[in-house]
Amino acid sequence: MTRERSRRIVVVDPFPLSRRALVGLLRDRDGGQVVGEAGSREEALEECALRLPDVVITDIDLLGPADGIRLCEQVKRLAVPPLVLVYSGTAAPGALAECLTHGADSFVHRTAPVERLISAIDLLFEGKPLWYFGELTPGTHTATLPCETVNGLLTPREQQILGLLLRRHSNEEIAEDLHLARQTVKNYVSNILQKLGVSSRRELLTGKIPTQPAARAPLPGRARDLVATRSERGGNRP
DSSP states (O other): OOOOOOOEEEEEOSSHHHHHHHHHHHHHTTOOEEEEEESSHHHHHHHHHHHOOSEEEEOSOSSSTTHHHHHHHHHTTSSSOOEEEEEESOOOHHHHHHHHHTTOOEEEETTSOHHHHHHHHHHHHTTOOOEEOOSOOTTGGGOOOOOHHHHHHSOHHHHHHHHHHHTTOOHHHHHHHHTOOHHHHHHHHHHHHHHHTOSSHHHHHTTOOOOOOTTOOOOOHHHHHHHHHHHHTTSOOO
16 A cells, blocks of 8 residues: 655654654654654554554664664554654664664664754655764774674674665775775675675665565554554554
8 A cells, every 4th residue: 555655753762851852853843743652662563553654763772672673674564664764873784784674764873963864854755765874983883783683694794894885985995994805895795785685785775675574573462453453444544
């Protein structure tokens, strides 16, 4: 089922003060119509099934580590899947790989100025993904996030290189940063693209990465019932 994109947003953040601040910001800057808020993955799934948002804004970690990534995968399985913008304080390569492979459409680091976040939302509604990682600080490109899917999909070195690819580094720049031969980097890049199911860097940077079918978490009972009810009613909004 498809529908014309409007600007309905669900904001997901485990901290009430920061969640309310983001909601207020979106309303003040005309960033969209906030139709729901949630502090956990389970609450977010219920809000999405009930409100049918066009965009979900979530952190990577909610009440549990990587809960936002699991949320991303689960909302993409809804009858009318929303776009997902990950708004997080980490830009670790492993986390970015998880976002990509679980269907995130855009990523904005929490150090971004307000205008950058609003611009990312606007671009997302236009079908143009934006991946903004903030200022690269020493050691950032060597960090990893120990998530099962990434560890099974990409090696730690491939995670490092993916993080630099997403920052639009050339093979030469990656080779210099990681002290590798250029041909070695080229081989790594080819392996990464193959594992992610894309044919080129350009396709990678659009964010259109096939979601991984393994280890799918079931929808919680309440959200599953709401999805079924909405499907039977034709997916009409409340």
